[in-house]
Amino acid sequence: AQSVAQPEDQVNVAEGNPLTVKCTYSVSGNPYLFWYVQYPNRGLQFLLKYITGDNLVKGSYGFEAEFNKSQTSFHLKKPSALVSDSALYFCAVRDWGNTDKLIFGTGTRLQVFP
Amino acid sequence: DSGVTQTPKHLITATGQRVTLRCSPRSGDLSVYWYQQSLDQGLQFLIQYYNGEERAKGNILERFSAQQFPDLHSELNLSSLELGDSALYFCASSPEVAGSYEQYFGPGTRLTVT
Numbered sequence: 167a168q169s170v171a172q173p174e175d176q177v178n179v180a181e182g183n184p185l186t187v188k189c190t191y192s193v194s195g196n197p198y199l200f201w202y203v204q205y206p207n208r209g210l211q212f213l214l215k216y217i218t219g220d221n222l223v224k225g226s227y228g229f230e231a232e233f234n235k236s237q238t239s240f241h242l243k244k245p246s247a248l249v250s251d252s253a254l255y256f257c258a259v260r261d262w263g264n265t266d267k268l269i270f271g272t273g274t275r276l277q278v279f280p
Numbered sequence: 281d282s283g284v285t286q287t288p289k290h291l292i293t294a295t296g297q298r299v300t301l302r303c304s305p306r307s308g309d310l311s312v313y314w315y316q317q318s319l320d321q322g323l324q325f326l327i328q329y330y331n332g333e334e335r336a337k338g339n340i341l342e343r344f345s346a347q348q349f350p351d352l353h354s355e356l357n358l359s360s361l362e363l364g365d366s367a368l369y370f371c372a373s374s375p376e377v378a379g380s381y382e383q384y385f386g387p388g389t390r391l392t393v394t
Contacts, residue, residue: 265336
Protein backbone atom coordinates (compact mmCIF):
# COMPACT_ATOMS: atom_id res chain seq x y z
CA ALA A 167 0.00 0.00 0.00
CA GLN A 168 1.13 3.51 -0.76
CA SER A 169 2.00 5.88 2.08
CA VAL A 170 3.89 9.03 2.88
CA ALA A 171 5.42 10.11 6.16
CA GLN A 172 6.18 13.58 7.40
CA PRO A 173 8.46 13.07 10.37
CA GLU A 174 8.24 16.61 11.74
CA ASP A 175 5.07 18.05 13.21
CA GLN A 176 6.55 21.54 13.14
CA VAL A 177 9.48 23.29 11.52
CA ASN A 178 10.69 26.66 12.73
CA VAL A 179 12.89 28.88 10.62
CA ALA A 180 13.95 32.50 10.62
CA GLU A 181 12.87 34.73 7.75
CA GLY A 182 15.50 34.80 5.03
CA ASN A 183 16.92 31.41 5.94
CA PRO A 184 16.50 28.32 3.78
CA LEU A 185 13.74 25.93 4.75
CA THR A 186 13.23 22.20 4.31
CA VAL A 187 10.08 20.23 5.04
CA LYS A 188 10.68 16.50 4.95
CA CYS A 189 8.66 13.75 3.32
CA THR A 190 9.40 10.09 2.73
CA TYR A 191 7.29 7.73 0.70
CA SER A 192 6.54 4.07 0.30
CA VAL A 193 4.98 2.90 -2.96
CA SER A 194 4.69 -0.13 -5.13
CA GLY A 195 5.35 1.16 -8.59
CA ASN A 196 6.31 4.60 -9.80
CA PRO A 197 5.74 7.34 -7.23
CA TYR A 198 3.61 10.29 -8.24
CA LEU A 199 4.30 12.80 -5.47
CA PHE A 200 2.74 16.13 -4.57
CA TRP A 201 3.08 18.99 -2.13
CA TYR A 202 0.16 21.06 -0.94
CA VAL A 203 -0.07 24.04 1.40
CA GLN A 204 -2.99 24.92 3.64
CA TYR A 205 -3.40 28.39 5.09
CA PRO A 206 -5.77 28.93 8.04
CA ASN A 207 -9.42 28.52 7.08
CA ARG A 208 -8.47 27.83 3.48
CA GLY A 209 -8.42 24.84 1.20
CA LEU A 210 -5.33 23.00 0.07
CA GLN A 211 -3.31 24.73 -2.60
CA PHE A 212 -1.25 22.70 -5.03
CA LEU A 213 2.44 23.64 -4.93
CA LEU A 214 4.27 21.14 -7.11
CA LYS A 215 4.46 17.56 -8.28
CA TYR A 216 6.91 14.90 -9.33
CA ILE A 217 5.74 12.50 -12.00
CA THR A 218 8.89 11.74 -13.93
CA GLY A 219 11.96 13.50 -15.24
CA ASP A 220 14.25 15.87 -13.37
CA ASN A 221 14.69 15.10 -9.70
CA LEU A 222 14.48 18.80 -8.83
CA VAL A 223 10.98 20.07 -9.32
CA LYS A 224 10.08 23.75 -9.20
CA GLY A 225 6.69 24.95 -8.09
CA SER A 226 4.68 27.92 -6.96
CA TYR A 227 5.82 30.74 -4.65
CA GLY A 228 9.51 29.89 -5.04
CA PHE A 229 9.19 26.39 -3.63
CA GLU A 230 11.01 23.40 -5.03
CA ALA A 231 11.28 19.76 -4.11
CA GLU A 232 13.96 17.17 -4.57
CA PHE A 233 13.02 13.62 -5.48
CA ASN A 234 15.49 11.05 -4.20
CA LYS A 235 14.72 7.51 -5.25
CA SER A 236 17.44 5.82 -3.22
CA GLN A 237 16.30 7.55 -0.03
CA THR A 238 12.60 7.40 -1.00
CA SER A 239 12.29 11.06 -0.11
CA PHE A 240 10.62 14.11 -1.59
CA HIS A 241 11.65 17.06 0.57
CA LEU A 242 10.17 20.50 0.03
CA LYS A 243 12.65 23.37 -0.02
CA LYS A 244 12.86 27.10 -0.39
CA PRO A 245 16.10 29.10 -0.49
CA SER A 246 14.79 32.05 1.52
CA ALA A 247 11.77 31.77 3.80
CA LEU A 248 9.13 34.46 4.17
CA VAL A 249 6.88 35.06 7.15
CA SER A 250 3.97 34.60 4.74
CA ASP A 251 5.13 31.01 4.12
CA SER A 252 3.90 30.09 7.59
CA ALA A 253 1.24 27.45 7.01
CA LEU A 254 0.50 23.72 7.12
CA TYR A 255 2.25 21.67 4.45
CA PHE A 256 1.13 18.28 3.22
CA CYS A 257 3.00 15.73 1.18
CA ALA A 258 0.85 13.31 -0.84
CA VAL A 259 1.23 10.31 -3.11
CA ARG A 260 -1.17 9.17 -5.77
CA ASP A 261 -2.68 5.80 -5.13
CA TRP A 262 -2.46 3.06 -7.69
CA GLY A 263 -5.09 0.47 -8.30
CA ASN A 264 -8.79 0.98 -8.23
CA THR A 265 -8.67 4.59 -7.15
CA ASP A 266 -6.75 7.70 -8.11
CA LYS A 267 -7.02 9.19 -4.66
CA LEU A 268 -4.26 11.09 -2.98
CA ILE A 269 -2.82 9.66 0.21
CA PHE A 270 -1.69 12.45 2.48
CA GLY A 271 0.90 12.69 5.18
CA THR A 272 0.01 14.04 8.58
CA GLY A 273 1.18 17.53 7.73
CA THR A 274 4.01 19.75 8.93
CA ARG A 275 3.39 23.16 10.37
CA LEU A 276 5.95 25.65 9.14
CA GLN A 277 6.54 28.69 11.32
CA VAL A 278 8.71 31.45 9.90
CA PHE A 279 9.83 34.01 12.46
CA PRO A 280 10.66 37.61 11.54
CA ASP B 281 -8.40 30.52 -6.41
CA SER B 282 -8.40 26.88 -7.54
CA GLY B 283 -11.59 27.15 -9.58
CA VAL B 284 -13.35 24.59 -7.39
CA THR B 285 -16.29 25.99 -5.46
CA GLN B 286 -18.00 24.57 -2.42
CA THR B 287 -21.11 25.61 -0.57
CA PRO B 288 -21.87 26.30 2.17
CA LYS B 289 -18.67 27.44 3.86
CA HIS B 290 -19.97 26.68 7.31
CA LEU B 291 -22.72 24.43 8.54
CA ILE B 292 -23.89 23.99 12.10
CA THR B 293 -26.46 21.32 12.79
CA ALA B 294 -27.66 18.96 15.48
CA THR B 295 -27.04 15.27 15.96
CA GLY B 296 -29.37 13.07 13.97
CA GLN B 297 -29.86 15.62 11.22
CA ARG B 298 -29.03 15.37 7.52
CA VAL B 299 -27.04 17.86 5.46
CA THR B 300 -25.97 18.24 1.84
CA LEU B 301 -22.63 19.68 0.78
CA ARG B 302 -22.24 20.93 -2.76
CA CYS B 303 -19.21 21.11 -5.02
CA SER B 304 -18.61 22.49 -8.49
CA PRO B 305 -15.38 21.26 -10.12
CA ARG B 306 -13.07 23.28 -12.31
CA SER B 307 -14.31 23.78 -15.82
CA GLY B 308 -13.54 20.67 -17.86
CA ASP B 309 -12.53 18.44 -14.96
CA LEU B 310 -14.47 15.19 -15.02
CA SER B 311 -13.20 13.74 -11.74
CA VAL B 312 -14.50 14.85 -8.36
CA TYR B 313 -13.12 13.66 -5.06
CA TRP B 314 -14.40 14.15 -1.53
CA TYR B 315 -12.07 14.23 1.47
CA GLN B 316 -12.64 14.67 5.16
CA GLN B 317 -10.15 16.52 7.35
CA SER B 318 -10.33 16.06 11.08
CA LEU B 319 -7.84 16.51 13.88
CA ASP B 320 -7.67 12.84 14.79
CA GLN B 321 -7.92 11.26 11.31
CA GLY B 322 -6.10 13.81 9.19
CA LEU B 323 -7.04 14.01 5.52
CA GLN B 324 -9.04 10.97 4.50
CA PHE B 325 -10.41 10.09 1.08
CA LEU B 326 -14.13 9.44 1.04
CA ILE B 327 -15.28 8.87 -2.52
CA GLN B 328 -14.50 9.61 -6.16
CA TYR B 329 -16.77 10.23 -9.12
CA TYR B 330 -15.77 10.36 -12.74
CA ASN B 331 -18.13 11.79 -15.32
CA GLY B 332 -21.19 10.92 -13.31
CA GLU B 333 -20.16 7.44 -12.25
CA GLU B 334 -18.81 6.34 -8.91
CA ARG B 335 -15.23 5.26 -9.42
CA ALA B 336 -13.90 4.48 -5.97
CA LYS B 337 -14.83 4.50 -2.33
CA GLY B 338 -12.61 5.09 0.64
CA ASN B 339 -13.48 5.01 4.30
CA ILE B 340 -16.90 6.44 3.73
CA LEU B 341 -19.57 5.63 6.28
CA GLU B 342 -22.82 4.04 5.17
CA ARG B 343 -24.61 7.14 6.53
CA PHE B 344 -22.78 9.15 3.86
CA SER B 345 -23.53 9.14 0.16
CA ALA B 346 -22.62 11.20 -2.85
CA GLN B 347 -23.54 11.72 -6.45
CA GLN B 348 -22.30 13.58 -9.48
CA PHE B 349 -24.81 15.21 -11.77
CA PRO B 350 -24.78 15.60 -15.58
CA ASP B 351 -23.39 19.13 -15.23
CA LEU B 352 -20.54 17.51 -13.20
CA HIS B 353 -21.31 19.20 -9.93
CA SER B 354 -21.34 16.85 -6.98
CA GLU B 355 -23.17 16.60 -3.70
CA LEU B 356 -22.15 14.82 -0.52
CA ASN B 357 -25.04 13.81 1.71
CA LEU B 358 -24.41 13.16 5.38
CA SER B 359 -27.25 11.72 7.44
CA SER B 360 -27.91 10.66 11.04
CA LEU B 361 -25.14 13.01 11.99
CA GLU B 362 -23.00 12.33 15.03
CA LEU B 363 -20.68 14.58 16.97
CA GLY B 364 -17.72 12.78 15.44
CA ASP B 365 -18.77 13.86 11.95
CA SER B 366 -17.68 17.39 12.76
CA ALA B 367 -14.86 18.09 10.32
CA LEU B 368 -13.77 20.03 7.30
CA TYR B 369 -15.02 18.46 4.09
CA PHE B 370 -13.12 19.14 0.91
CA CYS B 371 -14.02 18.58 -2.66
CA ALA B 372 -11.29 18.33 -5.28
CA SER B 373 -11.28 17.98 -9.03
CA SER B 374 -8.69 16.73 -11.45
CA PRO B 375 -8.22 16.84 -15.20
CA GLU B 376 -7.04 13.22 -15.12
CA VAL B 377 -4.94 13.53 -18.22
CA ALA B 378 -1.54 12.01 -18.73
CA GLY B 379 1.07 13.85 -16.68
CA SER B 380 -1.48 16.02 -14.91
CA TYR B 381 -2.66 14.06 -11.91
CA GLU B 382 -2.77 16.85 -9.38
CA GLN B 383 -6.04 17.59 -7.68
CA TYR B 384 -7.37 21.07 -7.13
CA PHE B 385 -9.18 21.63 -3.87
CA GLY B 386 -12.11 23.80 -2.99
CA PRO B 387 -12.15 25.99 0.13
CA GLY B 388 -14.02 23.33 2.08
CA THR B 389 -17.19 23.16 4.14
CA ARG B 390 -16.73 23.25 7.89
CA LEU B 391 -19.37 21.06 9.49
CA THR B 392 -20.09 21.39 13.19
CA VAL B 393 -22.47 18.89 14.74
CA THR B 394 -23.80 19.90 18.17
